[in-house]
Amino acid sequence: MVAWVNVCKPKSKGGLGLHSIPALIYGFNCALILRFSNLDYPLAAWITAKYGNPWQSPSRLVSPLWKTICTTAEEAKVNFSFVDNAVKWKGLNKYNFSNFMEGFYYSFADCQWANSVWHRKSVLRYSVFGWLALVGGLKTAVELSRRNIQVDLECVFCHNAPESISHLFFYCNFSHSILCNLIPAASSILLRPNIHQLFDWIAECPTYNEQTKCFYYLITCCVIYSVWRERWGSFVLNCGCSVIVLLGCVGLEGISVHLHLLAVVGCSLGLGNLCFGITGWNALLSSLKTFVYNRIHVAAALVGCSLGPGFWLCGLECFCSVS
Numbered sequence: 001m002v003a004w005v006n007v008c009k010p011k012s013k014g015g016l017g018l019h020s021i022p023a024l025i026y027g028f029n030c031a032l033i034l035r036f037s038n039l040d041y042p043l044a045a046w047i048t049a050k051y052g053n054p055w056q057s058p059s060r061l062v063s064p065l066w067k068t069i070c071t072t073a074e075e076a077k078v079n080f081s082f083v084d085n086a087v088k089w090k091g092l093n094k095y096n097f098s099n100f101m102e103g104f105y106y107s108f109a110d111c112q113w114a115n116s117v118w119h120r121k122s123v124l125r126y127s128v129f130g131w132l133a134l135v136g137g138l139k140t141a142v143e144l145s146r147r148n149i150q151v152d153l154e155c156v157f158c159h160n161a162p163e164s165i166s167h168l169f170f171y172c173n174f175s176h177s178i179l180c181n182l183i184p185a186a187s188s189i190l191l192r193p194n195i196h197q198l199f200d201w202i203a204e205c206p207t208y209n210e211q212t213k214c215f216y217y218l219i220t221c222c223v224i225y226s227v228w229r230e231r232w233g234s235f236v237l238n239c240g241c242s243v244i245v246l247l248g249c250v251g252l253e254g255i256s257v258h259l260h261l262l263a264v265v266g267c268s269l270g271l272g273n274l275c276f277g278i279t280g281w282n283a284l285l286s287s288l289k290t291f292v293y294n295r296i297h298v299a300a301a302l303v304g305c306s307l308g309p310g311f312w313l314c315g316l317e318c319f320c321s322v323s
């Protein structure tokens with residue numbers, strides 16, 4: 001669903017951080033050029049005696065390896081500097097492979113939403129699904145239909161619109177309600193946001209500090225992950241609603257419980273987010289009313305306690321409310 005060339009980009013450029021084969025060859029050749037230009041050993045002496053330096057035009061008879069080295073030397077010419085009879089990479093005394101990769105991807109455009117997905121507190125599982133949603137990599141009904149795969153186009157949650165990524169996240173009543181439960185301030189956005197607009201709204205909100213923003217980015221990716229799993233569950237069960245919705249029985253609160261647990265797991269990444277964990281738990285407590293919910297409550301309390309000393313207070317609060 002996502003072109004390999006887009007996957008093989010740095011995260012800051014909108015990819016997954018994998019290196020492409022041309023990038024690896026570029027890095028290998030740059031390292032080789034610096035080695036045989038600066039180090040005094042027999043192989044370097046032999047290469048210099050046989051081929052000269054890599055910035056000279058190669059003859060037609062040289063090996064393919066040397067031709068690729070010459071091509072890389074020409075492409076990366078601006079990054080090499082000649083200081084005191086030594087060749088350096090951008091004037092640095094020390095360099096590593098990531099420096100070469102920066103040079104290779106330098107001309108690629110920066111991605112505006114990269115910091116929203118791959119922030120300091122990001123969780124790989126959720127961020128990958130957030131990334132997939134942003135680059136159009138989720139197999140929604142509209143995307144499958146565009147590839148001539150015949151599927152029911154109707155949204156499995158609301159049955160009111162074609163199931164596209166922008167509808168699922170977050171024009172659909174279902175996902176929008178979950179989002180507003182977890183980020184109540186998001187309900188004040190004038191129109192229902194798509195993912196880009198939601199990230200922009202979080203980034204530009206003047207009352208949020210960096211930790212709050214990271215937490216809301218994490219929550220957004222959690223919602224995308226959970227809604228997508230829920231959608232897949234609905235698709236497989238073919239009954240219009242899945243186990244989690246059936247558990248909720250009366251609406252969206254089953255999902256809300258599920259997501260609050262995810263939020264608390266996210267909070268375990270750092271005690272700096274503990275206050276948000278407690279806020280989440282308070283919201284959870286206010287939404288749990290029936291015996292079924294109380295049982296989930298106990299499980300949630302156990303999970304809270306198992307996370308460590310920082311969450312014992314949450315766990316005790318849950319047990320007290322059950323009793």
Ligand SMILES: [Zn+2]
Nearest residue numbers: 155157158172
């Ligand atoms: Zn819908």
